[in-house]
Amino acid sequence: MDTKDVATLMAGIGARAKAAAADLAFASSERKYAALESAAQAVWDRRQEILDANYMDLAYGAEKGLSAAMIDRLTLDEHRIRGIVDALKAVAAQKDPVGQVIAEWNRPNGLNIKRVRTPLGVVGVIFESRPNVTADAGALCLQAGNAVILRGGSESFHSSEAIHDCMVQGLKAAGLPPDAIQLVPTRDRAAVTEMLRMVNHIDVIVPRGGKGLVGLVQAEARVPVFAHLEGICHVYADRDADLEKARAVVLNAKTRRTGICGAAECLLIDWQFYTKHGAVLIEDLLKAGVEVRTEGELLKVPGTVRAAPDDFGREFLDKIIAAKLVDGVDAAIAHIRRYGSSHTEAILTENDTTADRFFERLDSAILMRNASTQFADGGEFGMGGEIGIATGKMHARGPVGAEQLTSFKYLVTGDGTIRL
Template sequence: MKDMDGIVEVMTALGRAARAAAAELAFATPEAKAAALAAAADAVRARRDEIEAANARDLAEGAAKGLGAAMMDRLMLDAARIEAMAGGLEAVAAQPDPVGEVIAEWQRPSGLKIRRVRTPIGVIGVIYESRPNVTADAGALCLKSGNAVILRGGSESVHSSRAIHACLVAGLRAAGLPETAIQIVPTRDRAAVTQMLRMVEHIDVVVPRGGKSLVGLVQREARVPVFAHLEGICHVYVDRAADPGKALAVVLNAKTRRPGICGAAECLLVHRDIAATLGQEIVDALMAAGVEVRAEGLRGSCPAAPEDFGREFLDMKIAAKVVDSIDDAIAHIRRYGSSHTEAILTEDDTAAARFFERLDSAILMRNASTQFADGGEFGMGAEIGIATGKLHARGPIGAEQLTSFKYLVTGDGTVRG
């Protein structure tokens, strides 16, 4: 679809349908939404062979394009990941419905009774790359929070995303909810993304989930409000009071479990007092695991260059540096971090408290892998992404973060003097 007028027409139709569906979803019962998600999970399991076949097409096309190992890993769906996707739909279904929750209530001397209650945002646009499971996560969370959603997956995952989307539509149909509550953009043309970013009359917020180039494009060009993070430059600081066993296990997991996700560690900071012992042991273990360690002050795979700090590798590579103190580590993170996720490994409560107090990333951890920076691991069932901004949503974006609020005010013939 190359005709821009045609793309505008298609996107406008999607927007109008989403707006109409959102009006209906705003008062859909919690039971109906949960039933739709449960039915969608059943459909994912029943259609596993179809999803795997669609994913095989995407993987073949990706290999032909020369996609890297980390990108291919993001793209791949096997039986375990498909089952996890179905489980995620069920987990979201089982959560308390956020719509209508009373956040606060009070009474004024005038006699007015005021309640602040959660309400859906309206229509969410989600633009994502490579990971087809985002189709299920985004669809589920938007439905749970009473929002309609327009999904625009990456061209490399188009077949997988369409197969998953069909399962979500089957769930909506089974529950008697509007099938246009979850729509997918039917074209790979990037002009559709540009159009989505301009649809202020149809889309209330856009959530980009992908690499730096995609998120940067969205943040630069969007007229619609954006929930996003630009990069996941996650740091792990090994304090002088770190437990060696915990530190070794956490750093290895933070880097190697899935190096291509935004919660993967990209920089290791080591206190000088333990650099020659525990610090070097960790670096040696990383290299033994196949990680290229670009090091400053440690014996790594190669010396670190200045541009290695503040870099999102999304690969089996990590920058490493010796720091003189916890305050030096904090200063380094403030300079090079992306406000995503940072971890401190220490048994010193005072050091942990200082780290938590003086850094302002969306997620701060102690003695835990940065790979836990995930809505599912936070008990949200799933997430659309990690927001690093400071307005409205921050950290994992789950169903609750996809709501706004309104005030319900009750009087008894009350007039203002």
């Protein structure tokens, strides 16, 4: 497909999305609920279709030489399809954010003013590898009254298409415009370039993928962007940490799924914790098959390797972690400020004062205490799912769910009121 054809294709998709968004802005909660429930049922009924499509994508990914972590992100099985179904149902069951009154007040001049949630309009989602984003993004945008244009990665092309068919089936069953959820039907990268320029059709872009994709979007988009560049998540084991809690959390934060943005990429250990408990946290990681890159005293632990200068502040997305000894919470905070990406950081401590200091002095989108960074996920936050993790400071931060996909407007009521 040449550039002119892609531009024509995307212009048509954009125009249809904008028309669908106008209808969705006042669609009833009942119809959105029905669409998502029907889509969930379609995903389950057609799961073998989806698995067959995923098999083609896995073969394509293997040919491209995707890493084991990336293959894991791409892989669907019946358990993960059940997860997609559950996420769709969870979003359907949420309270409709559109029309919610955020604030209301009366003015001495006789005006009644309400700040009310309203849809953003058309959301463009550009993602890699994970085909479940097709359902998550479609559902959350629909619940928030937005139309969505989805551009999946080339490696998830067939899986995304199969899931998208189910989403459209749900829209039709509920009498909602099928153009409310559109999937770009080409692998051509020119489609991404077009989306970034579609200021007349798209109101916000959400990129979900690696540093290369997100960096490209942030650098070239003319449309506003909700994004995080990297998930460089830290876990700090404080001198007052409970040993068994720390061992469980560190291992889970790194190894549960290494290819997600909430996976821990750097372990900071307080010197006093190390003096008291030794290298047990490092040894646990090594036994689990994690490559531990470190420096100084920790290099004495058998099996560790010397860290390169850029290993601190690096998103590995693999069974690799950087580790460092620090002298107290303030040193940990200083390290995170220097190397972090404002995504998710965790402190392991039983000391309330230390935890409060960590929470107060760091400004990452998500801060945790005695909990795995793998919980940095909209579904785990009770949002049903999320369209991504936003680390910027404008509009949305952290998991972007249906509520974060709305803006607001002011409804002002008077009684023949005039300004003097």
